[in-house]
Amino acid sequence: MRQILLHDTLTGGLRPLQPRQPGRVGIYVCGPTVYGRIHVGNARPYVVFSLLKRFLVHEGFEVTLVMNITDINDKIYAAARDTPLSSIELAAAMTEEYVQDTDALELGRPDHEPLASEMIEPIIELIEQLVKSSHAYPADGDVYFSVSSYPPYGQLSHRRVEELDQGEGVQGAKRKRDPADFALWKAYKPGEDSSWESPWGRGRPGWHIECSAMAEQLLGLVFEVHGGGSDLIFPHHENEAAQTEAARGTPLARLWVHNGMVNLDREKMAKSGGNIFLLHEAISTYGRDALILYLCGGHYRQPLEFDPEHLAAAQVGVRRIRDAARGLTVGSSPRWSAPLRERFFEALADDFHTPAALAAVFDWVREANRDRASGAPAAVGDADLREMLSVLALENLLGEDEREPPSDVLELLEERERLRRARDYQEADAVRERITALGWEVRDSPTGPELLPLGR
């Protein structure tokens, strides 16, 4: 089992993954708030942490991946008002869309996808503990976390409370003792169509507390990896960390791992910014394989520009791997493969450097093509490439494209062969163009022509 290094936001450097129990890793990732279909930016943590899990499993760890779904939230209430649906119904519908959209990534599901609405009991218990220990105080049916009661506050996001821009009053600001305090529980307000009983009256949980409660519930305390988008570091993760540590006396998580943003037009892709590209549209436009390859083309912590040219390049890369794979045989790989395989996994062990790992894959592809081009006696075995690609959830590139050419295309191909034998190349090329127009590519080889589907 090799040493895995990951960047930890709390310490600001690379730290080794050191599980509580040898070989077992718990990962909690902040998932979406379901009030609309998710975009490519929302999908990045889903992809990054799903692939990280794959890698850790490959390395022999037993991994539990938790990705929550926030289904209680002001935005959901607001969105539901524009529909005939209740906020609960809207959240349920959007959760279904979310599951469908992410299923299309073909990365499997997280092991747990808890809903805030199903975790009310543990949430209330956690808040009670905070109130009991004077880290929180009720006020008119709300409950607030007292930031000043917890001196380490700010350590995760590396800022001091005094440095925060203390904006004007949000709702309830007058109930807060300190502007930096944040809500753990929000009293029911007219117009909201969901609420739960609590020791402080009817209401609903604040945003940050649900993650503290759910993570502890499913993974225990001081679990190995807490993940999410870098835009969540403050205040969301700062607050999560503060709540749990104040209530339990131990840290919530061991490592805090954050992915960079997906940009569109040089700015963060965001629903509120209006510059979004929906996940399901990206998949139908560029293909799932190209999208995964594109996301792996940048280091997870760096921003990634969503640009048609980058996606097109990823499509070409997909095709390059797929073409190379067609010439492979099932079986163990040649001796030149081992160092490349090692480079691949070392790159991933070093803070999950997928771009460096991909370079090893492409080196492998060239090496295999070179063998084939030089007419090496033995066919190249695919085992190592399969192993590498499967960690990136791209092993399907090794499979044959099942699409069979339709009969009219096959007839045209025969027609072209007749013309070529008759040396009527002009007509033969014209037929080839007709085949291309039907979506198929002709490649002549020493053993005869091959037909390949164009595009994906």
Next chain:
RNA sequence: GGCGACGUGGCGGAGUGGCUACGCAGCGGCCUGCAAAGCCGUCUACACCGGUUCGAUUCCGGUCGUCGCCUCCA
């Protein structure tokens, strides 16, 4: 303003105190009836200014610029 991250060739993106990343695109060649795919070769690099050093893209300091967060946000 504060905090954090980052600035590598046409684009994306690795890496290193002196030696080819890799992919896409371009150019030349091989192969092909011609292509495509593939292989070989090849041009545009390390934001700027200082410093350390025999030598820095790589270390140190500063400048400029970009992005994120400081409000809901993956």
